[in-house]
Amino acid sequence: MKKFTVHTGTGVPLRRSNVDTDQIIPAVYLKRVTRTGFADGLFSAWRNDPEFVLNNPAFAGGTVLVAGTDFGTGSSREHAVWALQDHGFAAVIAPRFGDIFRGNSLKGGLLPVQLPIDAVETLWKLIEHDPTTQITVDLVEREVRADGRSWSFELDDFTRWRLLEGLDDIGLTLRHEADIAAYESSRPSFKPSIATT
Amino acid sequence: MGRTLAEKIWDAHVVRSAEGEPDLLYIDLHLVHEVTSPQAFDGLRAAGRKVRRPDLTLATEDHNTPTDNLVTIADPVSRTQLETLRRNAVEFGVPLHSLGAAEQGIVHVIGPQLGATQPGMTIVCGDSHTSTHGAFGSIAFGIGTSEVEHVLATQTLPQTKPRTMAVTVTGALRPGVTAKDLILALITQVGTGGGQGHIVEYRGEAIRDLSMEGRMTICNMSIEWGARAGMVAPDETTFAYLKGRPNAPAGADWDAAVEYWRGLATDEDAVFDTEVTIDAGAVEPFVTWGTNPGQGAPLSGTVPVPESFADEAARTAAERALSYMDLTAGTKLRDVEVDVVFLGSCTNGRLEDLRAAAEVISGRRVAEGVRMLVVPGSAKVRAAAEAEGLHEVFTAAGAEWRFAGCSMCLGMNPDVLTPGQRSASTSNRNFEGRQGRGGRTHLVSPAVAAATAVAGHLAAPADL
């Protein structure tokens, strides 16, 4: 996984709540068997609406998505994370995230930053007023900075360390292979197993 | 202090726990389907890893499969995705129920049907409706593709313990009111984010009275109000459902299992982090009017006026939803006419659901101009329904009797709404475009779906 330490870029104000993963990328775009190439499906239902924020050239190069509450609810599709990353986003800021989306983002190195709604509102106003506003998402300090102001956010130490180091989860777990084997040897015999002819 | 059902199962699956790190949980069953697995298998290949426990892994084909035949997958990209799963299953030794196989079906229908879903287990799948399996008293939750790869490689998952929540459903459901109405009413009450970060245990008289199918419908939609998982304590209903199923324990194992399962119920003195209560007696047939499952109302009601929502975000969302749904505030929900009725999905595609709809539609006709699709949740459900003659009831009424799959639940296979079409759907998501770009979805129960098909507008059986 790619490391995430500090990212600075411009923002995209997505003034919508309940942007579920079907909106981020509809099912019809999930048929690829690769991890890349999903940018064309990103917010596809909204891309032909000239009013849609990503169609505004002023926000075209934005790398920090600032969204309304309950971003990424619904389907577990990790393709939502890949589509956002393919488009160039490095972080998403919202008052609250769908649990699975948040987990997927943390696996893929797209930083989900939870900030209170008034901070999000302030960021929206800043970006809308001046789309070139630089937003810094600092994982080292667990802080978002813009226009001389700052907001701290929470992320547990373990996940933060994993992102800062860019560590592979599977590799970390396999260090404890002996524990897994020990657990397996004690599982009750009534647990189901599937025939694997 | 006592422990909750969720805490007991959690504790029994911790492989390793360390201060400041998530617990490493052992996974008893990993369900796999074609959409969220190809990149995970690729990851294994790239790292030279194997599937640690193919015998605890079960794959099926459901999202991309056609429901008008069992042979031709018209879209080449869908075909590639299915063929990729077939290749991966062979290469990694994972059991797979392919299109046309006797046990093929929607991933959340076949686990319980095979008896592979049992109390006290940890169950994951790259699919958010994995919460369905919690109906058996297991911790079951959806994961992303990176986690799918992690489980394939290690049969474990690092997880931070969610908080616990009790949803107590007091009283009894009134005649004609179903599990689907109850869960839709609950989601409207608590909001789409109400369960965030929690494992929810549904409890109380009305839940105990539900069949396994009803409990699955409830747990299925846990994710629609943000919960990590939903569960119901196992009881005699659970045991009776499981006994004799292909993957259920037998003989001495069965007795040992039942004894263990009986001890899983939440202790009297256990404390939940959050508690919610809902009165079953107050629930009526319930439908959605908006574009998230929390935007619902009793069928007897009207499309709400956005200004009636105190919260600004809810007001804006309602305005957007009414515009997308092409609905006018104040319209009686019973006056909303539909083009398509979809009966199926992992929420309501089981035999009991088909029976409930058939009972309503028997001897009647689907209204002129309405298309009704009946899609069993699995090939087994389809066969069982045919053995009872349900397919004849549906076709005699003018409905389409189709093969098993996700079908019109998600707009990925050929079964889609066309732009502007309006459906009454027994599925779980009414998101914009969920059933096809520009499609408008009203979530309903199987009984309401059948009555709506006959009436041509949203209706309950009592209206016919």
Ligand code: SF4
């Ligand atoms: S029926 Fe719908 S919700 Fe269920 S697994 Fe299939 S697509 Fe997902």
